[in-house]
Amino acid sequence: MLNSVYNKKQKPSTAGETTQSNKSWWKEGILYQIYLQSFKDTDGDGFGDLNGVVEKLDYLKSIGITMVWITPFLESPMVDNGYDVSDYKAIHPRYGTMEDFDRMIYGLHEREIKFVLDMVVNHSSDQHKWFKGASSSRDNEYYDYYHWWPAEKGEPPYRHSLFDPEGGWDYVEAVDAYYLHTFTGNQPDLNWENPKVRQEVYDIMKFWAEKGVDGFRMDAFQFVSKDTTWPEFPEGHEKDYVKWYGLRPELHGYLNEMYNKIIGKYNVFAVAEGTGSTFEDAHNLVDSDRNELQMAYHFDAVNLSQTPKGYSLLDFKGVFSKWDNAFSEKGWLAIYLSNHDNARLVSRFGNDSDDFRTVSTQLLNTFLMSMRGTPYLYYGDEIGMTNIDMPNIEEYTDIEAQGKYQSALKAGADMEEFINTLNYNSRENGRTPMQWDASENAGFTTGDPWRRVNPNYTEINVAKQKTDPNSVLSHFKRMTEVRKKNPVLVYGDYTLLLPEHEQVYAFARELDEDKILVLLNFSESESEIELVELQGLTSEKVVIDNYEGTAVEGTCITLRPYQAILFSLG
Structure with a gap:
């Protein structure tokens, strides 16, 4: 049973249990x-x-x-x-x-x-009190909370930044040194070598x-x-x-x-x-x-x-x-x-x-x-x-998207192809407002949403x-509910079936006497498959199915487009 009350006290530990034999x-x-x-x-x-x-x-x-x-x-x-x-x-x-x-x-x-x-x-923000102090003086108590390259040592060795096309070092005049940032210059990396950090x-x-x-x-x-x-x-x-x-x-x-x-x-x-x-x-x-x-x-x-x-x-x-x-x-x-x-x-x-x-x-x-x-x-x-759909770079506000765009420009990339790919894989696609209902702004807000609703x-x-x-x-x-009621889906062994099938992902989960067969048709076409595990299965053995009326004929089944069906074999 999960805790049902808010508790500020220390609780007994179970966090070390991570093997299959230990439940957590x-x-x-x-x-x-x-x-x-x-x-x-x-x-x-x-x-x-x-x-x-x-x-x-x-x-x-x-x-x-x-x-x-x-x-x-x-x-x-x-x-x-x-x-x-x-x-x-x-x-x-x-x-x-x-x-x-x-x-x-x-x-x-x-x-x-x-x-x-x-x-x-x-990393922290460059507006954190630690970095504000660190960037004010080399004698500040927080200076060693970050990674610095003193300017008297010359140019720092190149470090790539995931969000900044200019690289991972930024210069601070007050301390005459460069600080390291894995992401943007506004996100200075913390110095974990320092036990105080x-x-x-x-x-x-x-x-x-x-x-x-x-x-x-x-x-x-x-x-x-x-x-x-x-x-x-x-x-x-x-x-x-x-x-x-x-x-x-x-x-x-x-x-x-x-x-x-x-x-x-x-x-x-x-x-x-x-x-x-x-x-x-x-x-x-x-x-x-x-x-x-x-x-x-x-x-x-x-x-x-x-x-x-x-x-x-x-x-x-x-x-x-x-x-x-x-x-x-x-x-x-x-x-x-x-x-x-x-x-x-x-x-x-x-x-x-x-x-x-x-x-x-x-x-x-x-x-x-x-x-x-x-x-x-x-x-x-x-x-x-x-x-x-966001086919224009002007609509992207995410710093990752903007950083990639600048890097692509700098590298002379095919920008039409770049935008097409960005439109497909940008993380901004996963950040649009939740769609609660059909009212204005999908019921997300009564104001102007920070991000355009799909x-x-x-x-x-x-x-x-x-x-x-x-x-x-x-x-x-x-x-x-199926997941909760079937521990075999949590702790059971996994066996891949039909490994070379290009449309169907089939596998079995098995724990003690319980066994579940999982059949997933990753295709918009029907797919007929044959498995010995299907022998004798009837509709009573269906655990969950996103279609109705699925029939098994001997060891064969025809999966409809994107069908997902689980059978109990126990």
């Missing part, structure tokens, strides 16, 4: 990510807020999720929509007050929903854990350990960014220290963005005997579909199968296909045409909740929200789907 609430959870400023606005300023989550608590309970991760809502100048924090213990007024937060987390716990906080501590972070985590936070999503955490020897990296090294900029050996010492000071003292879990370059890297982060993190979060799957050309189902099956195999005995995975840094689920991995949007979104949600690992589901995917909100919205038993939303609710 965060393994059995169904996580729902909310991009806060696009979820629900209650004060008419056009930005979603904490009270918007409070208003929709019963909705969150109704769809069957058990964990909520919310993007940053702490004090920030909002250069990167909150991923540049200027005060780690204060709520940005745009989103509400600390009392609003307390009311929200109490309401979540009352409904047996856990809360996961987004921790952005690879690490203690500051642990104090922040302790503050939030004692307010009832149940988990931490550690943003960009694979980059916190920097190369302090500062060599010149080889030309083109930025193409393998993680190898050169992430997961240095010192990181594991920091994580172990964090575990001993925070994670191990509270019933919380931590998941870091990124897993490194190898399975060994990932296991070194999350295996229970390491006492570091509890869950791995890789990019291989979302990286498959980055252009309008789409992806190969064989590659898709290969990615998920190899990761499952690597974590079949130790460690634990997050299973996801969309989040705030990616375009919409159905537009990238399904089919967002009018004919197939519903069934293909149902298929993708079925897949995510049928795999071993903790499913991470993104707001709006439970109703099949799609990409929004024009298809009159057809795709919660209100319309709540009363339709065949809708994406209704199917989503049924699938969360």
Whole structure:
């Protein structure tokens, strides 16, 4: 049973349990990510807020999720929509007050929903008091909270910035030195080699854990350990960014220290963005005997579909199968296909045409909740929200999109092709306001929304789907119940079937005497398949199906376009 009351006291630890044989609430959870400023606005300023989550608590309970991760809502100048924090213990007024937060987390716990906080501590905002002090004098107590290259040493060695085409160093005249930034110049990297910085972070985590936070999503955490020897990296090294900029050996010492000071003292879990370059890297982060993190979060799957050309189902099956195999005995995975840094689920991995949007979104949600690992589901995917068409760069406000545009111009890229790809994969597609109903601005706000609402909100919205038993939303609710009632989908072994089939993803999940067959047709065409596991199956064995009247004939079944069906074989 999940905690049902708000509790500021320390709680007994279960966070070290990450092997398949040890059950944990965060393994059995169904996580729902909310991009806060696009979820629900209650004060008419056009930005979603904490009270918007409070208003929709019963909705969150109704769809069957058990964990909520919310993007940053702490004090920030909002250069990167909150991923540049200027005060780690204060709520940005745009989103509400600390009392609003307390009311929200109490309401979540009352409904047996856990809360996961987004921790952005690879870097701070340049408006944080630490950086303001650090950039004022080399003698300031906060100077060593950041990475500096004194100008008297000459030009600093080149460091690539993910958001700044000019590179990762910026000069500050007051200290006659350059500071390092992995992202924008407004997001200076914290110096984790300094034990004072690490203690500051642990104090922040302790503050939030004692307010009832149940988990931490550690943003960009694979980059916190920097190369302090500062060599010149080889030309083109930025193409393998993680190898050169992430997961240095010192990181594991920091994580172990964090575990001993925070994670191990509270019933919380931590998941870091990124897993490194190898399975060994990932296991070194999350295996229970390491006492570091509890869950791995890789990019291989979302990286498959980055252009309008789409992806190969064989590659898709290969990615998920190899990761499952690597974590079949130790460690634990997050299973996801969309989040705030990616375009919409159905537009990238399904089919967002009018004919197939519903069934293909149902298929993708079925897949995510049928795999071993903790499913991470993104707001709006439970109703099949799609990409929004933005063919002009002037409409993009995201710093990542603008940075990529400038880099492409500088490199002399084909800008028509660039814009076409950006329109397909930009993370702004995944940040449009939640489509609650068919009223003005999709019921998101009574004011002017911070981001243009997708024009298809009159057809795709919660209100319309709540009363339709065949809708994406209704199917989503049924699938969360299936996940909860069948531990085999959480802890069971995974066996890939028909590995070379180019349309159908078929696999079995097995735990003790329970066995479930999962059949997913990732195609707009019918597909007839044959499996010995189908022998003797009748409609009574169907666990969930996004079509009606599916028949098995001997060992054969014809799957309809984007059909997703689960059979019980136990």
